[in-house]
Amino acid sequence: MTNESAAQNGNAADDKQIPSFAVKAGLAQMLKGGVIMDVTNAEQARIAEEAGACAVMALERVPADIRRDGGVARMSDPAIIREIQEAVTIPVMAKARIGHFVECQILESLGIDYIDESEVLTPADRTYHVEKHGFKAPFVCGCRNLGEALRRVAEGAAMLRTKGEAGTGDVVEAVTHVKQVRADIARAQAVLASEGEVGIRALARELEVDASLLKRVAEEGRLPVVNFAAGGVATPADAALMMQLGCDGVFVGSGIFKSGDPAKRAKAIVRATTHFRDAAVLAEVSTGLGEAMVGINCDSMRPEEKMAGRGW
Numbered sequence: 001m002t003n004e005s006a007a008q009n010g011n012a013a014d015d016k017q018i019p020s021f022a023v024k025a026g027l028a029q030m031l032k033g034g035v036i037m038d039v040t041n042a043e044q045a046r047i048a049e050e051a052g053a054c055a056v057m058a059l060e061r062v063p064a065d066i067r068r069d070g071g072v073a074r075m076s077d078p079a080i081i082r083e084i085q086e087a088v089t090i091p092v093m094a095k096a097r098i099g100h101f102v103e104c105q106i107l108e109s110l111g112i113d114y115i116d117e118s119e120v121l122t123p124a125d126r127t128y129h130v131e132k133h134g135f136k137a138p139f140v141c142g143c144r145n146l147g148e149a150l151r152r153v154a155e156g157a158a159m160l161r162t163k164g165e166a167g168t169g170d171v172v173e174a175v176t177h178v179k180q181v182r183a184d185i186a187r188a189q190a191v192l193a194s195e196g197e198v199g200i201r202a203l204a205r206e207l208e209v210d211a212s213l214l215k216r217v218a219e220e221g222r223l224p225v226v227n228f229a230a231g232g233v234a235t236p237a238d239a240a241l242m243m244q245l246g247c248d249g250v251f252v253g254s255g256i257f258k259s260g261d262p263a264k265r266a267k268a269i270v271r272a273t274t275h276f277r278d279a280a281v282l283a284e285v286s287t288g289l290g291e292a293m294v295g296i297n298c299d300s301m302r303p304e305e306k307m308a309g310r311g312w
């Protein structure tokens, strides 16, 4: 841990062995092509594992319930996280509030496989995200565009997810964010080709990102870490849509556990994510799934109701 990151995280530098960024990012590579399911207890975690989820994400309430209940949404009770860890053999991730480095320290002490510094919970800091390089545990963070994505990576995020609008069951914001990231990458490529490094430095200032990271993205034509879709994925077709748009995998929460038959829908979403280009399989797994979550049309929401606007 650097002194700077130790200060940012409110603790003294210690001698814990922090894996390299490559190791942290490599863990996410192993999840590619999979579905990560939000779960609130051990029973849901077992349903997720049985359905073929590649990992589970522990949180207090699924995002649709967080919206319904209002109030403050925080990290899960460690006792429930331990129950989930004991219930499944797949990786267990857990959410912490934006900027809440103590929740992250607690999750790390529990041996969590990935920490999600998430806008789905109530932010703890209006200005700063957690300085993530100083943690042993790898982090996943949300983004709506390339600027947010590269700021999170510069802070140490080893995996990204486009934010979408969690808890709505409406995939439109997930689509918007993934297309925005793609458009931003294409712009960076065009700037590098036409104006070289001077242009990249100007674009980096505009996007408020590190110029060397932006140059790498422009050269490689992709994000520097794995990117999953999230927020509003509710059907097998939604999951396949996000995969065809170029995501490396999907997060699903409310879409499964607020539906009529979570186990059946969870299996169907996993198969759809695997066979995302096979319309015959997609038709088969979309058949007879029972009631989908009711959902909220994102276009009927006020800007301040949107979780994706949290963080910058």
Ligand SMILES: O=C(CO)[C@H](O)[C@H](O)COP(=O)(O)O
Pocket (backbone or CB within 6 Å): 038, 057, 062, 063, 064, 116, 118, 120, 161, 163, 164, 165, 166, 167, 168, 169, 229, 230, 231, 232, 233, 251, 252, 253, 254, 255
């Ligand atoms: O941040 C997240 C990733 O774990 C969300 O919880 C995820 O996007 C779930 O959203 P939804 O409930 O709409 O599926």
